Structures are given as structure tokens and as C-alpha cells.
Amino acid sequence: MENSENSSIQKSTESxxxxxxxxxxxxxxxxxxxxxxxxxxxxxSKPSVSHAVGLLKKNGHIIVDADGWIELTDSGMEIAKRIYxxxxxxxxxxxxxxxxxxxxxxxxxxxxxxxxxxxxxxLKTHIEHDLNS
Numbered sequence: 001m002e003n004s005e006n007s008s009i010q011k012s013t014e015s016x017x018x019x020x021x022x023x024x025x026x027x028x029x030x031x032x033x034x035x036x037x038x039x040x041x042x043x044x045s046k047p048s049v050s051h052a053v054g055l056l057k058k059n060g061h062i063i064v065d066a067d068g069w070i071e072l073t074d075s076g077m078e079i080a081k082r083i084y085x086x087x088x089x090x091x092x093x094x095x096x097x098x099x100x101x102x103x104x105x106x107x108x109x110x111x112x113x114x115x116x117x118x119x120x121x122x123l124k125t126h127i128e129h130d131l132n133s
Contacts, residue, residue, distance in 0.1 A: 024080035
């Protein structure tokens with residue numbers, strides 16, 4: 001039972017990280033973000049995104065203004081940047097290894113959530129050395 005509870009918590013955390021990363025990416029691309037932009041980007045249903053946005057707001061990771069514009073709070077930005085950095089570095093590295101770009105993007109999405117901070121820092125050092133050589 002404990003393993004399924006831990007797995008459920010891990011999936012919830014991964015989902016929140018994905019949403020926060022998506023908000024950051026959309027903000028960089030479009031400047032302003034609404035829930036519908038997340039729906040289109042992730043290809044999720046409006047009710048699913050609405051529920052997730054509510055949870056992110058409740059947990060203090062985002063603020064949604066009266067017009068529906070979404071802003072990352074400091075905690076939301078910290079998480080989003082951490083995951084986005086992992087995603088960019090890992091996908092770039094996988095591509096350099098010969099993985100096609102689409103697969104590298106998908107695989108990076110899986111890897112970025114499952115490694116510890118220490119492991120990522122070691123990988124980052126190795127990858128940056130590898131990419132620059």
C-alpha cells in the first residue's frame with residue numbers, strides 16, 4: 001500500500017512540474033498565458049487543466065488574475081526553471097547521442113522528473129563537457 005501511495009504522490013508531483021514547466025515555456029513564447037493555452041500545448045481536456053490550475057493555485061505556485069492570466073509565483077518559477085533546465089540539457093544531449101529530436105524530447109520529459117538533484121548536477125557537468133568537446 002505504501003508503494004502505491006508513494007507512486008501516487010510522485011505522479012502528482014510530476015504532473016505539477018509538467019504544468020509549471022509548460023507555463024514557463026508558454027510565457028517565454030507568448031508572453032502571457034491562460035488555461036486554454038495549456039490545453040492546446042499539452043492536448044489535455046479543459047476540465048483536467050482547470051483542475052490542475054486550481055491545485056497549483058491552492059499550493060501557491062501560480063496566481064490567476066480576474067481575466068484568467070496565469071503568473072508563476074516565486075515557488076512556481078523555481079520549480080519550472082529547475083525542470084525546464086533539465087529538459088533542455090537532457091534533450092540536447094540525447095540528440096547529440098543520435099536520438100531523433102522528437103524521441104529526445106519525449107525521453108527528456110520522462111528523465112527530468114525521476115533523477116535526484118545530485119544526479120542531475122553530475123550529469124550536467126558531464127553533459128556540458130561532452131557538448132563542448
